[in-house]
Amino acid sequence: MKYKTITSVLFCLLSIVPVASQNKTDTERANLAGPVKTVSTFDEKCNKTSEAHYLGDGSLSWKNVSKFDSNRNRTELLQYHGDKLRYQIISTYDNQERLLENLIMEFNGVPGAFSPHAPRPGKVVYTYNDSKRTKEVATFEVGGALKERVVYTYDERENEIDITSFNEQQTGSEIFERSSITIDYDSHGNWTRKTRFTQTDRVGPPQPNIAELRDVTYY
Numbered sequence: 001m002k003y004k005t006i007t008s009v010l011f012c013l014l015s016i017v018p019v020a021s022q023n024k025t026d027t028e029r030a031n032l033a034g035p036v037k038t039v040s041t042f043d044e045k046c047n048k049t050s051e052a053h054y055l056g057d058g059s060l061s062w063k064n065v066s067k068f069d070s071n072r073n074r075t076e077l078l079q080y081h082g083d084k085l086r087y088q089i090i091s092t093y094d095n096q097e098r099l100l101e102n103l104i105m106e107f108n109g110v111p112g113a114f115s116p117h118a119p120r121p122g123k124v125v126y127t128y129n130d131s132k133r134t135k136e137v138a139t140f141e142v143g144g145a146l147k148e149r150v151v152y153t154y155d156e157r158e159n160e161i162d163i164t165s166f167n168e169q170q171t172g173s174e175i176f177e178r179s180s181i182t183i184d185y186d187s188h189g190n191w192t193r194k195t196r197f198t199q200t201d202r203v204g205p206p207q208p209n210i211a212e213l214r215d216v217t218y219y
Contacts, residue, residue, distance in 0.1 A: 025058025
């Protein structure tokens with residue numbers, strides 16, 4: 001009879017704990033006090049390892065969790081919407097610490113929902129040609145099909161001077177947009193004006209799109 005009584009009391013206590021926990025807000029479960037909006041954490045190298053945003057009622061809106069290598073390059077990013085994992089991004093780098101690949105995976109998706117700012121599941125591969133001063137960014141679908149390529153060309157001062165986008169979903173590779181940038185430099189080698197020309201019509205010439213001016217003052 002004593003054993004039955006003890007078992008009954010323990011069962012009641014264990015049953016009460018989840019109920020009390022459910023009544024707490026996300027900020028309270030995180031041991032936070034007050035009207036907290038955003039909380040960020042950093043490691044010993046000042047890398048931001050997590051960032052959480054809370055709503056006015058104390059519920060978790062979103063959270064990012066990151067991992068870094070010894071060179072402070074981010075190797076993994078987990079994105080949560082509320083308490084649900086939505087995206088995982090795994091990044092790799094070359095021996096010059098340049099980004100080589102982003103593998104983007106989606107979890108707990110909502111059918112029919114679309115956000116233009118959300119990561120696109122698939123893979124993005126970066127290829128560098130130092131002799132030609134180019135960088136190619138190739139985007140692949142989840143199934144492995146090549147979707148798009150963008151080729152960046154740089155001048156000897158490592159400023160972008162040409163961006164060409166190829167649509168790979170058509171038969172063969174097709175240019176669907178191209179931008180060229182003319183750059184003016186001062187006597188010290190610092191740029192003072194960048195003019196971007198954009199060509200969306202394969203027949204017509206590139207048209208000036210935007211100009212950026214910079215005033216540099218010297219001693």
